[in-house]
Amino acid sequence: xxxxxxxxxxxxxxxxxxxxxxxxxxxxxxxxxxxxxxxxxxxxxxxxxxxxxxxxxxxxxxxxxxxxxxxxxxxxxxxxxxxxxxxxxxxxxxxxxxxxxxxxxxxxxxxxxxxxxxxxxxxxxxxxxxxxxxxxxxxxxxxxxxxxxxxxxxxxxxxxxxxxxxxxxxxxxxxxxxxxxxxxxxxxxxxxxxxxxxxxxxxxxxxxxxxxxxxxxxxxxxxxxxxxxxxxxxxx
Amino acid sequence: xxxxxxxxxxxxxxxxxxxxxxxxxxxxxxxxxxxxxxxxxxxxxxxxxxxxxxxxxxxxxxxxxxxxxxxxxxxxxxxxxxxxxxxxxxxxxxxxxxxxxxxxxxxxxxxxxxxxxxxxxxxxxxxxxxxxxxxxxxxxxxxxxxxxxxxxxxxxxxxxxxxxxxxxxxxxxxxxxxxxxxxxxxxxxxxxxxxxxxxxxxxxxxxxxxxxxxxxxxxxx
Amino acid sequence: xxxxxxxxxxxxxxxxxxxxxxxxxxxxxxxxxxxxxxxxxxxxxxxxxxxxxxxxxxxxxxxxxxxxxxxxxxxxxxxxxxxxxxxxxxxxxxxxxxxxxxxxxxxxxxxxxxxxxxxxxxxxxxxxxxxxxxxxxxxxxxxxxxxxxxxxxxxxxxxxxxxxxxxxxxxxxxxxxxxxxxxxxxxxxxxxxxxxxxxxxxxxxxxxxxxxxxxxxxxxxxxxxxxxxxxxxxxxxxxxxxxxxxxxxxxxxxxxxxxxxxxxxxxxxxxxxxxxxxxxxxxxxxxxxxxxxxxxxxxxxxxxxxxxxxxxxxxxxxxxxxxxxxxxxxxxxxxxxxxxxxxx
Numbered sequence: 001x002x003x004x005x006x007x008x009x010x011x012x013x014x015x016x017x018x019x020x021x022x023x024x025x026x027x028x029x030x031x032x033x034x035x036x037x038x039x040x041x042x043x044x045x046x047x048x049x050x051x052x053x054x055x056x057x058x059x060x061x062x063x064x065x066x067x068x069x070x071x072x073x074x075x076x077x078x079x080x081x082x083x084x085x086x087x088x089x090x091x092x093x094x095x096x097x098x099x100x101x102x103x104x105x106x107x108x109x110x111x112x113x114x115x116x117x118x119x120x121x122x123x124x125x126x127x128x129x130x131x132x133x134x135x136x137x138x139x140x141x142x143x144x145x146x147x148x149x150x151x152x153x154x155x156x157x158x159x160x161x162x163x164x165x166x167x168x169x170x171x172x173x174x175x176x177x178x179x180x181x182x183x184x185x186x187x188x189x190x191x192x193x194x195x196x197x198x199x200x201x202x203x204x205x206x207x208x209x210x211x212x213x214x215x216x217x218x219x220x221x222x223x224x225x226x227x228x229x230x231x232x233x234x235x236x
Numbered sequence: 237x238x239x240x241x242x243x244x245x246x247x248x249x250x251x252x253x254x255x256x257x258x259x260x261x262x263x264x265x266x267x268x269x270x271x272x273x274x275x276x277x278x279x280x281x282x283x284x285x286x287x288x289x290x291x292x293x294x295x296x297x298x299x300x301x302x303x304x305x306x307x308x309x310x311x312x313x314x315x316x317x318x319x320x321x322x323x324x325x326x327x328x329x330x331x332x333x334x335x336x337x338x339x340x341x342x343x344x345x346x347x348x349x350x351x352x353x354x355x356x357x358x359x360x361x362x363x364x365x366x367x368x369x370x371x372x373x374x375x376x377x378x379x380x381x382x383x384x385x386x387x388x389x390x391x392x393x394x395x396x397x398x399x400x401x402x403x404x405x406x407x408x409x410x411x412x413x414x415x416x417x418x419x420x421x422x423x424x425x426x427x428x429x430x431x432x433x434x435x436x437x438x439x440x441x442x443x444x445x446x447x448x449x450x451x452x453x454x455x456x457x
Numbered sequence: 458x459x460x461x462x463x464x465x466x467x468x469x470x471x472x473x474x475x476x477x478x479x480x481x482x483x484x485x486x487x488x489x490x491x492x493x494x495x496x497x498x499x500x501x502x503x504x505x506x507x508x509x510x511x512x513x514x515x516x517x518x519x520x521x522x523x524x525x526x527x528x529x530x531x532x533x534x535x536x537x538x539x540x541x542x543x544x545x546x547x548x549x550x551x552x553x554x555x556x557x558x559x560x561x562x563x564x565x566x567x568x569x570x571x572x573x574x575x576x577x578x579x580x581x582x583x584x585x586x587x588x589x590x591x592x593x594x595x596x597x598x599x600x601x602x603x604x605x606x607x608x609x610x611x612x613x614x615x616x617x618x619x620x621x622x623x624x625x626x627x628x629x630x631x632x633x634x635x636x637x638x639x640x641x642x643x644x645x646x647x648x649x650x651x652x653x654x655x656x657x658x659x660x661x662x663x664x665x666x667x668x669x670x671x672x673x674x675x676x677x678x679x680x681x682x683x684x685x686x687x688x689x690x691x692x693x694x695x696x697x698x699x700x701x702x703x704x705x706x707x708x709x710x711x712x713x714x715x716x717x718x719x720x721x722x723x724x725x726x727x728x729x730x731x732x733x734x735x736x737x738x739x740x741x742x743x744x745x746x747x748x749x750x751x752x753x754x755x756x757x758x759x760x761x762x763x764x765x766x767x768x769x770x771x772x773x774x775x776x777x778x779x780x781x782x783x784x785x786x787x788x789x790x791x792x793x794x795x796x797x798x799x800x801x
Contacts, residue, residue, distance in 0.1 A: 001425065002367065002422065002425045002426060002429060003360075003363040003367075005360065005363070005398060006363070006395065006398055006426070006429065007429040007430075008398075009398070009400050009430075010321075010350075010398055012318065012321050012350060013314075013318070014313075014314055014317035014318050014321065014350075015314075015351070016313050016314050020514075020516065020521070020522055021514045021515060021516035021522045022514075024514035024522050025512065025513050025514040028512045028514065029509065029512055029513075032512060032555065035554070035555065036554075056560075057560065060462065060559075060560050060561060061467070061561065063462075063463075064462065064463055064467045064470075064561055065467055067639075070770060070771060070774070073771060073774040073775065073778070074774055076774075076778055077774045077775075077777040077778050077781070080777070080778050080781035080782060080785070081777055081778075081780075081781045083781065083785060084780075084781040084782075084784035084785045084788070087788075088788035088789060091785055091788050091789060092788075092789055095785070095789075097556050101461055101556075104461075105461070105464075109642060112638075112642035112643060113642075116637070116642070118635065118637055119637035119638055119642055121637070122633060122637050122638060122639050122642070123638075123642055125639075126463050126464065126639075126640060126641075129462065129463040130461055130462060130463050130464075133462040133463060133559065133560070134461075134462070134556050137552075137553070137556040137560065138556055140553075141553065141554050141555070141556065146554055149553065149554070161497065164497060164501075165497055165500050165501050165504065165542075165546060166501075166546060166549070166550075167501075168497070168498060168500075168501030168502075168505075169501045169504040169505045169508070169546050169547070169550065170505075170550070171501075172501050172502050172504075172505030172506075173505040173508055173509065173550070175505075176502075176505050176506065176509055177509055179331075179332065180509060180513075182327070182329075182332035183332050183333075183335050185290060185332075186325075186327055186332050186333040186335075187335060188320070189288060189290075189320050189323075189324075189325050190320070190333075190345055190346045190349065190393065190394070190397060191317075191320075191345075191349055192317045192318070192320050192321040192346065192349050192350060192397065193317060193321075193348075193349035193350045193351050194349065194351060195349060196348070197348070198516040199516070199666055199667075199669075199670040200336070200337075200341075200670065201335065202513070202515060202516070202666075202667060202670045202671070203669075203670025203671045203672075203673055203674040204335035204336050204337070204674055205335050205513075206509075206510060206513060206667075206670070206671040206674075207335075207337075207670075207671045207673075207674025207675050207678065208334070208335050208379060208674070209506065209509065210506055210534060210671065210675055210682070211379050211675065211678065211679055211682065212331075213502035213503070213505065213506045214499065214502060214679075214682050216498070216502055217495055217498035217499040217501065217502035218495055218498070218499075220495070220498040220501075221495030221497075221498045221499075222495075224498075337673075337674055337677045337678060338677075377677065377678035377679070379678050379679070380678065380679075
């Protein structure tokens, strides 16, 4: 028999208390997952990913070493002209983090620029470099699928073990990130009032995620063994 | 009284993908029992997400208890919390619903959120444990329960909030025969107590013993 | 705590990256001996967990939230050596795929968050727990949690201090001819308090609370999955800790020295570069009057920047940048219009 209280309906007036941490985590995990999953294979110029990766590293190193303003200007011209050829939405996605990083640097460097105006020129250069390098990384990762990035690393003769771990990590990020998102959503549906034990929920969500992570790793290993894996990680 | 009213709802997960729900209209009276049927991929879970305010349809209106559920209304913490208190949702995969250190804590989460006092919480928890014969597992970690036990623990945790509308995604899947019979009995008691039930199931016994209306979702693609 | 690109000089980045190599080698060797057989999938799982933990928003007072790094937590769950690798992989993903933290600054970020944080955090945890391993496993009550909290707090503080030092030495070592900082403009006297105050007052507690919350659930529900248990089960764990700590101490001591050493070396091998500064001196030097008018205008490309360069080339480049910026602007403006058209 169902208890008496269940047969009636409660009158309930909830308090105002935000589950801000859950909402924000959902948003950040969600956007990371979207980045990893919805990378559809339009690769633009069809440059092989290995070359792209090398170009990216070359670009970042050059930018970082560049002291000559003409060279900096040339890099800026190159990066921006490439950016302006991208579709509008990609441009937005590429420039948003770049502007964010540059703005943060500006805020951080502002006191120094005010205190020591003579050094401001160099500070502006650092801010510009931050903007350009974040743009470069964004272009790279918006135009390359991550499974191709790990493939590129393999071609660069990065040890197979390392690439294997990286590949697994990305797969687990998708699986476990989905779990975190689901756990937080389900928690949100039952979090109908004031939460006095927020940290219990935090520990619960990430704790369960850890338990799932270890179960996943065990299952992966068992599946590897079932398919004839013989502890030889070098041959991967 | 119409508790749920879907008016020409269309929903798709991405703008360039075909919609999962297309032009769907459905009305559920308070106290009614509706069994939702449809092939895999016909959008049962998606429909449940819409009904819980987890997904917002791109077109059409969803009215809950006469009020149109909109993004701005869901952003209103007070309204959203009351809405979630009134609508209980059992996920198809109970794993995602269990995040506490023990079954007891799991069930106590909802009542504690509602700000009930400790005595009320204890009695609600023990009532809910008793409904599913979970007393012996009360102090175990939900993570270590079997699939069927997890499903029951998750449902117990939803019922502890005493929602008016229960949305259950495959509640009988993976349960043994005895547990099924007890759950069907429990659901018909809840129906008699005036709760609104929306159940996705392929189980004919459940449908006939609840005397439920059947709604079949067609794949929209 | 993620150091972005270009805040540190390329030389510092190289030094920090070089410092990480022996750490990684050590961690990989140790992990091989310590972890159960399924170590590679477990490392992947650890890295994914670490990556997601860094994204988790932890509640603070009054509806605000903060981020934890979770280095100590991962050391408590996977062991400090596996934690070092796991956090490094997570940082690599963040740098390359998500643009969080610099690609060149990867070594420095690993040094702070994948090396100092988990090892120091874990060492403090052990110190508070006492030597006896059996105690660690059976310890009930509040002690393991207090130890985890203190470990997490101290670990984060140590990592923040390293980060502050890395920032702080930049203006001392890397200046242009006029004595202006080329990278991070704050020296130790500013960088240390600026980094340490928020980390000691807020972030340290966030880290501690996050660590304890997750550690508590795992300890309650699956104590056999913590590193303490893993150590007790493998004979490899019986080995002494002294070599690890010796390595940590040596590296921590050597690193600022290394920075200083390369700093002086920088002045030497930079002979060509100095020549460049001298030849380009008029371009790079600070003509004060040009500066004050130039920078007060908030134009992205102030006139003076072109001064003394190959003017034609500079103008062509500026024109390209201008056209590109205009095109980008038009594209961005067109987004809402496209959206409307689709909706209607």
